[in-house]
Amino acid sequence: MASHEQLVIDLGGIQDWGNALSSVRSGIDQPVEFASCDDQLGTDAASNAVQNALVDFDTAWKEGRTVIDSYMSALSKMCDDTVAKIRAMDTSLAPAPHHRRDLM
Numbered sequence: 001m002a003s004h005e006q007l008v009i010d011l012g013g014i015q016d017w018g019n020a021l022s023s024v025r026s027g028i029d030q031p032v033e034f035a036s037c038d039d040q041l042g043t044d045a046a047s048n049a050v051q052n053a054l055v056d057f058d059t060a061w062k063e064g065r066t067v068i069d070s071y072m073s074a075l076s077k078m079c080d081d082t083v084a085k086i087r088a089m090d091t092s093l094a095p096a097p098h099h100r101r102d103l104m
Contacts, residue, residue: 011083018079021072028065 018076021076
């Protein structure tokens with residue numbers, strides 16, 4: 001008798017990973033206000049350089065975050081779509097239940 005190996009896909013793991021990506025997306029979407037640092041930094045050249053670096057970082061981070069968010073969104077959607085398509089395919093490939101007829 002020939003043995004048949006079955007393909008096993010961790011659908012729960014794929015869903016969990018998609019959910020984790022969504023969670024990370026919401027976490028990196030929290031704004032950081034560097035303007036509030038003005039009171040804590042001095043007025044000397046070094047403090048101004050730090051303040052300028054923070055503002056530059058904030059600007060670059062906003063742009064980078066947009067790119068990262070779009071990638072994570074696409075990956076999260078791929079996870080959801082993959083699970084849905086595999087479940088639909090599994091349902092369509094499942095054998096139809098056999099109806100038992102009792103003979104009298």
